[in-house]
Amino acid sequence: MQTNTTVTQLTLQLPQWAIDKVQELPPVMPDVEQRMETVLFFAGANFKNDTGGPFAAAVFEEASGRLVSIGVNRVVPSNCSTAHAEIMALSLAQAQLQTYDLGGPGMPSHQLVVNWCPCAMCFGAVLWSGIRSLVIAGAGSQLEAITGFDEGPIHPQWRQELEKRGITLLEDVLHEQAVAQFEEFAASGRPVYNARLG
Template identity: 65%
Template sequence: METTDLPLGFTLDLPDWMEAELKLLPDAVPDLAARMALVLRLARLNTERQSGGPFAAGVFERDSGRIVAVGVNRVVPSACSSAHAEIMALSLAQQRLGVYDLGGPDLPAHQLVVNWSPCAMCFGAVLWSGIRSLAIAGSDPAMMAITGFDEGPMPHEWRQELAGRGIELIEGMLREESLADFRRFAASGQAVYNGRQGA
């Protein structure tokens, strides 16, 4: 490869079907369970449309429920191992608001809602994003056992790390519904994209 072939940039996009879905969303979702249900629907659609892995995330204003951005996993179609749902949602929220810190001055508190606990990479992104609340469907090994995804070496005290940075953690929102969706993904035979298959 010649150095003239080196890339100057890259783009990550949500799938084409998302445009119609975004038009159906309300401006705000005040109820936390309804926020998770929205995220689960997007993850399910991502599996059904085979447009990425079985993960979705949303950034909301924590108190009002205003939707700031949503994201789904785009690793395989984007040929980008960092295109996880959390990265997509957080990045789109930051771009929409024109900030790198979602917890910056004069901003409302923001919440990230995800259909499972973050992987090692996305955990770091959560810490640096400025969100003040993280809501997840579950955090135990059940998802990895069902799907075969490798979520990486999370810090043993990850909950305390969140708390120490003033990030509220809400666990167990619609856990069984989320696990049912992961079982559907596993049965679909779609790619499980662990780098080097964990070797």
Template identity: 40%
Template sequence: MESLRLVIALPPWCEELERVGERYEAPLDRMRVAIALSRRNVEEGSGGPFGAAIFEASSGRLVAVGVNSVVRLNNAVLHAETMAVMRASARRGSFTLASSTGGGEEGEGGKGGEPLELYTSCEPCAMCLGAILWSGLRRVIFAARRDDAEALGFDEGPVFPDTFAYLRRRGVSVEAGPLREEARAVLASYRAAGGAIYNG
């Protein structure tokens, strides 16, 4: 009988970049972590050109990272953002990343922690925006734009101006951030390496 166990693991090299508790006070430095993850994922051949990291909003303390693992783990939902959300939730011991209370350890966005925010190397797709909403995160900052990913052939799904209006009404801010060109360079390197475009 087949096991009912489901294992979702980040690539081993992520340990080098997931310096939990380390502070990244400047927004540029936080975005650099997300882009470094995306770049390394391409270099290692361990997934698509997308990386994400969750930080405590005020302190800049790193909580969790995620990289695209769709092809490596044969699972269509394992985008960088969803991986980071799952990792942060597991670390907190809570299904919500919304408030400064919950399970987990002090200084890891858990009990006694502070609100969390997600930095991602590329504008989130429709699925990831849904996951972000349900996770309780209230702020998302991205580098490369949706158009940049779609230029490679990725389908970002049904994301419309009304989508962002809805998220704003629900208290979720999704913002274009810095370092777009650095993130676009990672996308270009993925294309040059013949990386899989795995939608549908």
């Protein structure tokens, strides 16, 4: 009798260096620049350690700055095209808080901090996650021009779509540092993992 060998479980996790580093972070980061500095550190360390692409994201309680979760890109090591930094950070936050809705009743407002505007897939995850604030280092085609990553067809009125759903947006936080980091990644010659190399 032939047995079914279909995979029935999926596990995504941070690399060990990131797990160790999270333990060293302050539990509260009241300043948005400090939050972005942390995200940029994780993004840079991720590609330098060859544990994923140059992307990181973190979820904080917006008002207090309490760190809830950090995610880094894990696409190549996990063989999972959806293992983007935002998906990791949001999913880990939801697991930590035991809720699919980070903006549910009685909860503090949560903020997602990312080292660039979310791609087409992650933008959808942002809308559905329940977060109330999005902080990004930049937006537009500059990332694609520097690195060659394909960010997908994000909605042309994406800012308005955030606003319609009660999600505030803060742009260009530590923009120059983020761009310099993408340039460093491009110069490193590390692979760009577009499905069709587009």
